[in-house]
Amino acid sequence: MRKTADVVIIGGGIMGASTAFHLARRGCSNVVLLEAGEMFGLGSTGLNAGGIRYQFATSVNIELSKLSIDMMERFADDMDQQVGLRRCGYLFMLDDAADLEQFRRNVALQNAHGVPSRIVSVDDIAALAPEVELDGIIGGSWCPRDGLVDPNGLLQGYVSNARRLGATLLTDSAVTGVEVVGDGIRRVKTRALEVEAPIVVIAAGPWSGQVGAMAGVDLPIQPIRRQIAVTSAIEGLRPDFPFVIDFSQALYFHREGPGILTGMSNRDEPPAFDTSVDEEWRLRHLERAMERLPLLTDAEISAEWAGLYEVTPDDQPILGKLPDTEGLFVCAGFSGHGLMHGPATGLLMAEEILDGGATTIDIDPLRWERFGRGVEVGEYNVV
Ligand SMILES: Cc1cc2nc3c(=O)[nH]c(=O)nc-3n(C[C@H](O)[C@H](O)[C@H](O)COP(=O)(O)OP(=O)(O)OC[C@H]3O[C@@H](n4cnc5c(N)ncnc54)[C@H](O)[C@@H]3O)c2cc1C
Numbered sequence: 393m394r395k396t397a398d399v400v401i402i403g404g405g406i407m408g409a410s411t412a413f414h415l416a417r418r419g420c421s422n423v424v425l426l427e428a429g430e431m432f433g434l435g436s437t438g439l440n441a442g443g444i445r446y447q448f449a450t451s452v453n454i455e456l457s458k459l460s461i462d463m464m465e466r467f468a469d470d471m472d473q474q475v476g477l478r479r480c481g482y483l484f485m486l487d488d489a490a491d492l493e494q495f496r497r498n499v500a501l502q503n504a505h506g507v508p509s510r511i512v513s514v515d516d517i518a519a520l521a522p523e524v525e526l527d528g529i530i531g532g533s534w535c536p537r538d539g540l541v542d543p544n545g546l547l548q549g550y551v552s553n554a555r556r557l558g559a560t561l562l563t564d565s566a567v568t569g570v571e572v573v574g575d576g577i578r579r580v581k582t583r584a585l586e587v588e589a590p591i592v593v594i595a596a597g598p599w600s601g602q603v604g605a606m607a608g609v610d611l612p613i614q615p616i617r618r619q620i621a622v623t624s625a626i627e628g629l630r631p632d633f634p635f636v637i638d639f640s641q642a643l644y645f646h647r648e649g650p651g652i653l654t655g656m657s658n659r660d661e662p663p664a665f666d667t668s669v670d671e672e673w674r675l676r677h678l679e680r681a682m683e684r685l686p687l688l689t690d691a692e693i694s695a696e697w698a699g700l701y702e703v704t705p706d707d708q709p710i711l712g713k714l715p716d717t718e719g720l721f722v723c724a725g726f727s728g729h730g731l732m733h734g735p736a737t738g739l740l741m742a743e744e745i746l747d748g749g750a751t752t753i754d755i756d757p758l759r760w761e762r763f764g765r766g767v768e769v770g771e772y773n774v775v
Contacts, residue, residue: 397560397589398422399745400580402567402603404429405437406543406731407723408595409550410738412559418742421558424587426580428566428599433547435597437731439667439699441620441655443635443646444732445482445538446507449498449772450708453729454505455753459736464541467735473549475542480646481634482538483512483520484773487528488640494772495533502535509535521636525684529638538635540646543731550738567596570607576718578607591745593721598665598700600724609714612705612763613725614663618655619670619698621678623691625650638684642775643677645685652688654681657701657728657775667698701728706770711737711758712744721745722760728774 398420401408404427412425429435444464446457467475486492495511502509512534514526520534551561562585569581570592580587594611596603604611635646642657656677658670674696682688704710707727714720723741726733740750 393584394586394588395424397424397587399591399593400578400587400589401425401593401595402580403427403435403594403596403599404432404551404561404563405435405595405597406547406550406734407597407737408593409547409554409561410734411593411595411723411741412561413550413554413557414738414742415745416554416557416559418746420742420746423554423559424589425554425559425561426565426567426582426587427561427563429563431563432551433544436699436702437543437547437597439697440543440731441644441646441653442540442543442731443482444541445535446502447482447484447498447509447533447535447538447773449494449501450757450769451501451505452753452755452757453708453771454502454507456733456736458505459739459753460733463735464546467546467549471549471553473545473552475545475549477539477541479537479539480632481534481536482637483517483532483534483634484637484639485517485524485526485529485532486639487530489530491639492531498773499533507535508537509533521634523633523685523687524636525686540635541732546731546734567603567606570603578719591719591721593723593741593745595723597724598702600702600722604722607720609717609720611710611722611724611760613710614703615665615700616663616703617661617666617670617698618657618701618728619674619677620653620655620696621674621693622648622653622695623651623688624694626652626687626691629687637775639775641680643680643684644775645681651691651694652685654688656680665700667700669696669698702730703727705763707774708771709733709758710760711740711755712750712760714760727771
């Protein structure tokens, strides 16, 4: 079957769905979104930890968080969809003097953007999270406005509202080819469908490098496995247990229902699309988790899974129109903290496509062209 559209979006995670919604809300509803999975949310968007935070090290990430979290606050009213926004706070714990210095600079930058984060002492950390073992910790940072959101609620809100506004969002539609057919038009092919459009958006998360190659562009985005374990109910776990991060071990915990969700990033994980749980890493992770949070010792694991970070050389996303191409756009490579930036990104992509450039936030630091100049400062607060 052949179809035409104003915009084709490849990938139906938070980035693709938010972009489809924001385009349709602006009146551009002849949009076709093609998602490979049998349902939406089988990529990173359905496999993440649900954390939202303002505590970043670059201005653009802090601004993406501010805009996105404001949108999450209004989500139930604007989109008729609950997203379970919970401000439990993020507590970064540090055991290294150089990290503490960097976090002082990060907090100063966050404060300059109006974020109420602060550097905390070991005594402050003990008061904020008395459940945590503080061996080796020398300080940290805390922002009470950070917290959690329901990833699937956010995604479904964008999918259903984009459809309500007239966009076409299809599952079971893996893109197998993207070819130029003349007059600035591209033909995007799946097994069952060919869609021709003047504008194509690559929003395929960890698979964006592959999709980019189909369209003839080099997108430096690597898939890196990250795994998570969730415990069954833990008696006496307080409702306001914060999102706690042991930064040097890339080990984190937050409350998930009546239990704890924990993850630990293997910084030596090689790029690959494997999402099986790595048994060796699992054991190391659980051992370290019990050392830091002794109340896990008697807990049972109720769920475990692995997903993929979509990592760029500077841990920053690639956003906007691609140079030297007509009508080719990208929004991908969020390097493990993209769920929380999905709402803002869709709005910015709609501006980029419909107005000829994003204006609500300056996305120049995130454009593909930065790689040609050599990667400069990237995001430091990566877990
Ligand atoms: C374990 C883990 C924990 C995380 N924790 C957090 C967190 O706490 N907070 C946070 O903000 N972020 C977190 N993230 C990161 C976050 O999940 C991602 O940054 C975000 O979901 C990226 O969204 P996306 O739409 O770009 O990608 P995805 O959700 O992966 O969507 C891309 C979609 O493209 C589809 N696709 C791929 N190839 C094709 C093709 N050829 N044709 C059609 N469709 C295709 C895929 O099926 C997929 O559904 C975490 C990620 C992981 C793995």
